[in-house]
Amino acid sequence: MTRPILQPNPALKASERPLVSICLPTLNAIEFLQQRMDSILAQTVRDWELIVCDSYSDDGTWEYLSKLASDARVRLHQVPREGLYAGWNECLRRVRGEFVYVATADDTMYPRCLEILSAPLLAHPDVDMVMTEVDEIGVNDEILPRPQPRIWKYLGTALQGRPGRVSRETFALLLAGFPLGIGSITGVLIRRRLLEKSGLYPTDLSYLGDAEWALRAALASDVIALPDRVATWRIRPGQASRKFDLGQSLIFRKALERVLDDPQGGVPDHWKQVPGWRERVLGPRSWAAVEYSGLLRMNLRRKSHLFPRRLLNTWRQDRALFWERVxxxxxLPAGLRQDYETIVSELLKDFHAEWPPRIVEIPTDCTASPAPASPSVSHSSSW
Structure with missing residues (x-):
């Protein structure tokens, strides 16, 4: 598949360039759209544009959005219904701001989200991405208890509550090593120019197009990780992205394979000097596929009644994996270490990646000149 590319920003007057372009792709999103819009309008940073690309919703979403047309910062578009990431890309092609934030329609952000995320990018002009962990919320905006994602636990041990600059090579290996990524795009702010380097989102990986894009973005720029929590990710019954299974693990592996095999993917030359480099980098995601297939001797002994179903499921989804397991x-794969923290530590060492991340300072005068704080949206706790 041809990777969609963002063209360089057309010449605009300084007055036409907002600090942040907020992208709001929608499709039948009326259930939580009020909460999403409340959280955007409550931002302490007011220098933003809102780009809405609605895929011809038929649940009242477009009629609700049309009421926002009187706000000069809001730009409304109706676009073809061609899939999740096609809708994201329609928004991204229209951004004019220096920074870009994807506001998924059923999630929210806390009032200082843009203020906190923009400060590191203003202080470090050579960095194109900043990220934070996010709060998971339920259908009633309640904070949900959950284990900390592995990648954030690993980073947190090194950063000890301080902002840190993670090199592009290190970040790419972290993404390759931990199977579930960083969590949610709602905790990420990027420079527009990063999209010119990494391209837009692939549209042929179901609802996991961000798995490939994140790898390409990681290889294109260092990232600053912050201890703050500035946004939320809503968990709903039946949510497709909630349950990680064999199908998802295979897409994660395919996404990494496509980046590693792309001559323009940004893979460092010195990686390729490591014996068996490609298989080494793919190792954690290959192990994740084995793990989520369930085709292991321990499962054959403990849950033998489930084994026929697991065999059939693996046969349907990946014949090569099926025959390798049989x-x-x-x-267990030879030489395998089963805990991802150890796997990642060995990857960082073998590929001479920088670790731990460099602690950075975010000067207090490097802010986006926030407006007076607005009332907070209703959440049971703050990110």
Whole structure:
């Protein structure tokens, strides 16, 4: 598939360039749209544009959005219904701001979200991405208890509550090593120019197009990780992205394979000097596929009644994985370490990646000149 590319920003007057372009792709999003818009309008930073691309919703979403047309910062578009990431890309092609934020329609952001995320990019003009962990919320905006994502736990041990600059090579290896990524796009702010380097989102990976885009973005820029929590990710019954399974693990592996095999993917030359480099980088995602297939001897002993179903499921989704598991009699892959923290530590060492991240200072005068604080949206706690 041809990767969609963002063209360089057309010449605009300084007065036409907002600090932040907020992208709001929608499709039948009326259930939580009020909460999303309340959280955007409550931002302490007011120098933003809102780009809405609605895929011809039929649940009242467009009629609700049309009421925002009187706000000069809001730009409304109706675009073809061609899939999740096609809708994201329609927004991204229209951005005019220095920074870009994707506001998924059923999630929210806390009032200082743009203020906190923009400060590191203003202080470090050579960095194109900043990220934070996010709060998971339920359908009633309640904060949900959950284990900390592995990648954030690993980073947190090194950063100890301080902002840190993670090199592009290190960040790419972290993404390759931990199977679930960083969590949610709602905790990420990027420079527009990063999209010119990494391209837009692939549209052929179901609802996991961000898995490939994140890898390409990681190889294109260092990232600053912040200890703050500035946004939310809503968990709903039946949500497709909530349950990680064999199908998702195979897409994650495919996304990494496509980046590693792309001559323009940004893979460092010195990686390729490491013996078996490609298989080493793919190792954690290959192990994740084995793990989520369930085709392991321990499962054959403990849950033998589920094994026929697991065999059939793997056969349907990946014949090569099926035969690899059968021919090795469901043994663990040779030399495998099963905890991802150890796997990642060895990857960082073998590929001479910088670790721990460099602690950085965010000067207090490097802010986006926030307006007076607005009332907070209703959440049971603050990110």
């Amino acid at each position: 021919t090795c009699l469901f043994a």
